[in-house]
Amino acid sequence: MTGFDVRTATTEDYEEFFALFGGAMMFDMQADDLGRQMFEPDRALVAVDSDEIIGTTRALTRDLSVPGAVVPAAHVTAVGVKPTHRRRGVMSELIRRQLREVPEAIAVLWASEPGIYGRFGYGAAAWGTSYEVDLNRVGPPAVRTRPGELSELAVEDAAKQLAPLLRSLQEHRPGVSGRTELGWQRHLRDKPDDRGGKTARRILVHRDETGEVDGYALYRGKMNWDASGPASEVSLQELVAIEPSAYQALWQHLLTMDLAAKLEFGHAAIDEPVQQLVTTPTALNRRVSESLWVRVTDVVRALGERRYAVPVDLVIEVADDLIPANAGRYRLTADGPLAEARCERTEDAADLSLTVTELGAAYLGGRPLAEFAATGRVTEHTPGALATATAAFGWPILPVSIEIF
Ligand SMILES: CC(C)(COP(=O)(O)OP(=O)(O)OC[C@H]1O[C@@H](n2cnc3c(N)ncnc32)[C@H](O)[C@@H]1OP(=O)(O)O)[C@@H](O)C(=O)NCCC(=O)NCCS
Structure with missing residues (x-):
């Protein structure tokens, strides 16, 4: 019994949706035609308590550059909970449902506070x-x-x-x-x-x-x-x-x-x-x-969509508490920066293991995987695998997000 429900938004929710989010962020949002046209209600979720909206989140349909490619990415924004309804799990319920439903292989966001999103498997992937x-x-x-x-x-x-x-x-x-x-x-x-x-x-x-x-x-x-x-x-x-x-x-x-x-x-x-x-x-x-946080929602597609800086053939074991279908071992093979990569499930022994959070952090090529081994968040099982994976996931030009969305 949570005392609230979560549902997909409708066009009619537009004003109330942004009034709630503006209230949570402490500024008055102005409803206007452009905002209405860009709303995408079917990609927005609301938490409701007795028909009143008490929580919001939405995903914008945009693409994102990743190492060697430009891919669809759910751009998550407007995460807000009515100040009188905080710390009852409203945001958690909205984010968990959103991550299970987005069709893209990755979701990305700017966090108002860095303490919020790691628990949902988002990794800080780009420094600004x-x-x-x-x-x-x-x-x-x-x-x-x-x-x-x-x-x-x-x-x-x-x-x-x-x-x-x-x-x-x-x-x-x-x-x-x-x-x-x-x-x-x-x-x-x-x-x-x-x-x-x-x-x-x-x-x-x-x-x-x-x-x-x-x-x-x-x-x-x-x-x-x-x-x-x-x-x-x-x-x-x-x-x-x-x-x-x-x-x-x-x-x-x-x-x-x-x-x-x-x-x-x-x-x-x-x-x-x-x-x-x-x-x-x-x-x-x-x-x-x-700056940008990345959440991998589909490991096979996400790892197959980007390119890798050096040749790689490794089995990576991924843990994911929130999206169990993501958990497992994957063989990643690629022939360097100009070649398309392949990622498929395998029963072979893992060369390296990590959680989906570190995978998200390393995904844009801006956070070395070896950095996480130093704190036990990435474990190497085969000597040399960490060096190869760190070089492969890295990218010569570092990621940056040039716009808060
Ligand atoms: C941030 C916000 C969405 C959290 O909503 P909420 O419904 O209170 O969150 P939940 O109850 O689901 O909290 C889940 C967990 O996140 C933690 N958390 C919530 N807000 C946090 C914050 N600002 N910083 C760090 N941790 C936070 C909670 O303590 C809780 O931790 P626990 O699981 O260990 O108990 C809400 O407080 C809000 O609208 N704030 C202002 C707007 C904002 O900052 N939005 C985010 C835009 S990116």
């Missing part, structure tokens, strides 16, 4: 880095760009031109979520109420020699003066550029804005190349925290 750059110290000075190399785009023209660049980032780096057309609309929406005292969003683009856009940055500014003079702030939301010349020009521009003393950026990768462009990396003032 936030910067508070001291622009007076970071260097180097601005360089001159050729005419037309940098310009601003109007928001009406942006989504079409920026979408292919995000896709190329997905091909390059794991951890990056894809955006649908509606997703782009929401991402670029710029309501004055959401600006936090900063300017309207600027859409800065870089063009190659032929005039094609090959990189962009989304940012805002905030005028400020202190006792020593101008101290304005640049707030960088997103910077996407695979071409080195575009990446370099966009960063140099932003790091040398007139009157600015500080640049804030919340979504840098651990191995963000801008660290090589500045003369004083400590002036980036980096702070590392968990």
Whole structure:
């Protein structure tokens, strides 16, 4: 007897769903047409007590870049429980049911607090880095760009031109979520109420020699003066550029804005190349925290969908208390980063054993499996298996999630 039921949401739940979640997160969510269009009620769950919604969760249909591939991933969000109904197992019931029902082989989320999701088999798979750059110290000075190399785009023209660049980032780096057309609309929406005292969003683009856009940055500014003079702030939301010349020009521009003393950026990768462009990396003032958490919901499909950095042929034993069908031994074989992998059930003896949590943490190539052996969370049964698995699951470019969803 739990005192509540869990059911799939309906279109009519939209307002109450977001009022509940907004209340749990301590902000007033505005119902609007775009939000309604993106709701996907059949992918949302509600906990109800006497017809009142007391808990919510939903999964967004989006894809995600993983090592060597872009795959469907249930993007879990809007996890909330009415403050008067906390600590009675409402969230646990919602999350357990969601994980058993999602059709994708992995589920991913950003956690408001890192203590919550490990118990459900989510592993912290990507570290994110936030910067508070001291622009007076970071260097180097601005360089001159050729005419037309940098310009601003109007928001009406942006989504079409920026979408292919995000896709190329997905091909390059794991951890990056894809955006649908509606997703782009929401991402670029710029309501004055959401600006936090900063300017309207600027859409800065870089063009190659032929005039094609090959990189962009989304940012805002905030005028400020202190006792020593101008101290304005640049707030960088997103910077996407695979071409080195575009990446370099966009960063140099932003790091040398007139009157600015500080640049804030919340979504840098651990191995963000801008660290090589500045003369004083400590002036980036980096702070590392968990970004994307990964839950493997179907081991065979999930391990078969990504690629592996070196050849591998190993039997991995996986424990999973929540999804018993996932537990067992699997043979993983792959011929290096360009080859498709195979993962199938086996009765052979295990070379390595772990729980689904460590598998999730290692899935994007950003957390070495050997790190978990040091605390007993991964056990090696065959000498050499841990080194091979660590190299195979790793990836040359580290994962980063560039958007909290
Ligand atoms: C976080 C939240 C969803 C938890 O809901 P809940 O129904 O109280 O959770 P449950 O009763 O199912 O708790 C399950 C376990 O998680 C733990 N837990 C819950 N919230 C936690 C938190 N914020 N940090 C760490 N552990 C937490 C509980 O102590 C419990 O542990 P136990 O199994 O060892 O007893 C709810 O408090 C909430 O809505 N908070 C504000 C919004 C939020 O942070 N949402 C998450 C967005 S990612």
